[in-house]
Amino acid sequence: MRLIRWLLLLTSVIIYHVWFPIGNPPPMVRLDYEIVAIALVGLARGPRVGAAAGWGIGFLVHAADPDHMVWGALLGSLLGWLIGVWRERLFLERLTSQWLVFTLGILGYKVFYMILVEGGSPADWLLDLPLRILPTTLINSTLGVLIGVLWERSRTAGPSALEKVLADDSKRV
Amino acid sequence: MWRRLFWWTTERPTVLPWAIFFSILLLILGDGFRRQLSELTVDYIYAPFYDMKYRIAASARVFDENRELRRQIAELSLENQRMRESTIENLQLRSLLGLARPWRGQVTSAEVVSPISPASGVMWIEVAAGRYVQSGWPVVTEHGLVGKVVEVRGNLARVRTLWDRLSRVAAYDQRSRVTGIISWESGPDLSLTYIQHQADIQAGDTVISSGWGEVFPKGLRVGTVDSVAVRPGEPFLHVSIAAVVEPGLLEHVFVIEPLASIEQDSLPGGLLQ
Numbered sequence: 001m002r003l004i005r006w007l008l009l010l011t012s013v014i015i016y017h018v019w020f021p022i023g024n025p026p027p028m029v030r031l032d033y034e035i036v037a038i039a040l041v042g043l044a045r046g047p048r049v050g051a052a053a054g055w056g057i058g059f060l061v062h063a064a065d066p067d068h069m070v071w072g073a074l075l076g077s078l079l080g081w082l083i084g085v086w087r088e089r090l091f092l093e094r095l096t097s098q099w100l101v102f103t104l105g106i107l108g109y110k111v112f113y114m115i116l117v118e119g120g121s122p123a124d125w126l127l128d129l130p131l132r133i134l135p136t137t138l139i140n141s142t143l144g145v146l147i148g149v150l151w152e153r154s155r156t157a158g159p160s161a162l163e164k165v166l167a168d169d170s171k172r173v
Numbered sequence: 174m175w176r177r178l179f180w181w182t183t184e185r186p187t188v189l190p191w192a193i194f195f196s197i198l199l200l201i202l203g204d205g206f207r208r209q210l211s212e213l214t215v216d217y218i219y220a221p222f223y224d225m226k227y228r229i230a231a232s233a234r235v236f237d238e239n240r241e242l243r244r245q246i247a248e249l250s251l252e253n254q255r256m257r258e259s260t261i262e263n264l265q266l267r268s269l270l271g272l273a274r275p276w277r278g279q280v281t282s283a284e285v286v287s288p289i290s291p292a293s294g295v296m297w298i299e300v301a302a303g304r305y306v307q308s309g310w311p312v313v314t315e316h317g318l319v320g321k322v323v324e325v326r327g328n329l330a331r332v333r334t335l336w337d338r339l340s341r342v343a344a345y346d347q348r349s350r351v352t353g354i355i356s357w358e359s360g361p362d363l364s365l366t367y368i369q370h371q372a373d374i375q376a377g378d379t380v381i382s383s384g385w386g387e388v389f390p391k392g393l394r395v396g397t398v399d400s401v402a403v404r405p406g407e408p409f410l411h412v413s414i415a416a417v418v419e420p421g422l423l424e425h426v427f428v429i430e431p432l433a434s435i436e437q438d439s440l441p442g443g444l445l446q
Binding site for chain 2 (some may be wrong): 014015018019047048049051052054055060063064065066067069070073074077078081
């Protein structure tokens with residue numbers, strides 16, 4: 001079942017990327033489903049799975065571009081790991097705090113992505129930051145929280161991520 | 174606090190160092206390796222999805238094309254009914270006036286096996302087994318006149334097209350009925366020759382075969398008038414004709430077997446103007 005869920009996630013990322021490619025130059029506002037997926041995996045499954053999923057999804061999404069596939073994979077991995085660590089350490093159960101973490105994580109990802117992958121001059125970055133990166137980040141983090149809520153509601157069996165973490169901590173203690 | 178937020182985790186083994194290691198490894202292995210990896214990923218993972226996207230997009234187009242074709246069929250059916258009525262009326266009037274009946278022909282399809290030669294303007298066609306053609310029979314497409322059969326060898330036939338320097342077709346302007354002779358000019362262009370200076374002929378006029386000479390039937394579309402020019406010292410106008418048939422794109426043609434005279438309900442659809 002877990003394998004099927006992973007295959008479904010990767011398939012949905014690929015299908016979204018095939019239908020809505022990132023493009024060069026990238027569009028002003030884009031729903032970055034692949035970034036949202038990485039952040040959600042990090043949030044739900046912790047830093048270890050988040051980093052692995054981030055690397056895999058980042059690599060897949062940038063596979064057609066040999067010059068940037070490494071940066072895409074690395075940034076995806078860092079994003080998944082960071083969201084997972086924050087979730088684990090900060091016990092993010094409230095939607096607002098989840099949204100804040102998503103926003104910070106995705107903003108960091110987008111800024112580094114803009115610098116490392118998209119290139120351009122510092123003047124372009126300063127212009128892109130308020131006009132493109134910030135709106136896209138807000139949209140994606142909001143979308144991510146909404147999908148996360150729906151995902152949590154759809155899960156009927158098994159403890160939540162917080163319950164798992166608490167159980168681990170209690171075992172360790 | 175920073176260490177707590179960014180480094181220490183409860184889960185072991187940590188994947189991030191491995192992710193960084195693989196990323197650095199990909200960088201070290203070089204551009205060629207990454208390119209091969211990229212090609213493999215695209216070929217084996219993305220290709221089925223791109224294929225699916227293409228098929229879905231094509232299916233969406235099929236619906237639109239189907240709708241458009243249905244509309245065209247409805248229009249053509251109405252036009253066909255009007256044409257049949259006109260034909261019957263025309264035949265009755267011709268009968269009253271004692272004029273000869275228009276031509277009718279049986280159409281045989283053929284495949285172009287050797288395209289038009291740029292040197293001579295001839296091509297070879299192959300008719301289906303069991304069908305035959307004869308020298309002198311006109312060759313057309315659904316758009317208009319192509320040429321005539323000049324040689325037959327079994328199922329193969331040599332066609333002298335309009336783009337042969339020896340080809341001549343008696344034709345006239347459909348609007349003004351000004352007559353002339355169609356001959357090859359240059360490249361895909363033809364010319365309508367022997368047109369007097371004062372003749373009423375304009376760019377955009379349709380030129381059709383006149384049936385004179387009894388080689389080509391009357392009423393086959395040949396082309397449209399592309400330009401009309403007066404050249405100093407020449408007694409006739411220079412009328413350039415853009416052929417309705419694209420000579421470089423011929424794949425299938427039809428050979429017309431001339432029969433006696435037309436019956437009231439047997440007009441070959443689309444060939445007559």
